[in-house]
Amino acid sequence: MILDxxxxxxxxxxxxRAVLAQAVIDLFSVSIACSTPDEAVTARRDALxxxxxxxxxxxxxxxxxxxxxxxxxxxxxxxxxxxxxGGRLNDxxxxxxxAGVEMARELWTKERERQRTYYAKAREKVKVRRETRWAxxxxxxxxxxxxxxIAEKRASEPDMWRGLxxxxxxxxxxxxxxxxxxxxxx
Numbered sequence: 308m309i310l311d312x313x314x315x316x317x318x319x320x321x322x323x324r325a326v327l328a329q330a331v332i333d334l335f336s337v338s339i340a341c342s343t344p345d346e347a348v349t350a351r352r353d354a355l356x357x358x359x360x361x362x363x364x365x366x367x368x369x370x371x372x373x374x375x376x377x378x379x380x381x382x383x384x385x386x387x388x389x390x391x392x393g394g395r396l397n398d399x400x401x402x403x404x405x406a407g408v409e410m411a412r413e414l415w416t417k418e419r420e421r422q423r424t425y426y427a428k429a430r431e432k433v434k435v436r437r438e439t440r441w442a443x444x445x446x447x448x449x450x451x452x453x454x455x456x457i458a459e460k461r462a463s464e465p466d467m468w469r470g471l472x473x474x475x476x477x478x479x480x481x482x483x484x485x486x487x488x489x490x491x492x493x
Contacts (some may be wrong), residue, residue, distance in 0.1 A: 320375060320376055320377060321377050322375075323372045323373070323375035323376035324376040324378075326376075327369075327372055327373065327376055327378070327383065329354075330354045330357045330358050331354075331358070331387070333350045333351055333353070334351060334354035334355055334358060334387070334407075334411050334413050335356035335390075335406075335407050335408055336406070336407045337406045337407040337410070338407075339351060351410070351414060352412070352414065352418075353365075355411065355415060355418060356415055357369055357382060358383065358384065358387040359387055359388055359391070359415070361384075366380075366384075369383065369384065390408065390411075391412055391415040392413075392415075434463045444476060
């Protein structure tokens with residue numbers, strides 16, 4: 308069956324299919340061909356991100372490989388996510404027995420929890436910033452309303468000291484202004 312699919316395939320298609328198959332193997336197999344256990348964990352996490360991320364560099368890479376391999380990237384992602392969420396995996400995919408499904412599901416669960424925690428913290432930070440900005444805008448708006456009310460009040464009330472706020476050049480001008488205010492003739 309694999310030969311029928313690859314007989315008329317271009318080399319680029321074959322390479323892209325090999326990349327997708329290797330990601331599936333890295334995610335769902337028990338052992339991964341790596342030199343250290345840390346590299347195996349990294350390869351499994353990279354495969355998980357490559358196959359499941361909705362929007363990231365990994366998702367873009369999956370889209371590219373799927374399009375080269377003539378597969379729908381959303382279908383590939385949804386099938387992998389369905390398996391990670393408890394769906395059944397074909398026991399003999401690409402000639403390998405993929406028995407690491409439980410390890411992949413555990414990694415998937417940890418990754419989703421890590422993302423939930425990250426997004427909860429990010430939402431809290433955004434909420435605090437918005438509340439701070441909102442409080443500051445309210446203070447500015449309150450100050451503006453208060454200044455407007457003071458200006459309206461000053462304009463509506465007769466100002467007995469109107470004219471005295473100008474700078475007076477001489478002592479005699481000050482005496483004349485006070486006399487005019489007190490209604491005294493000098």
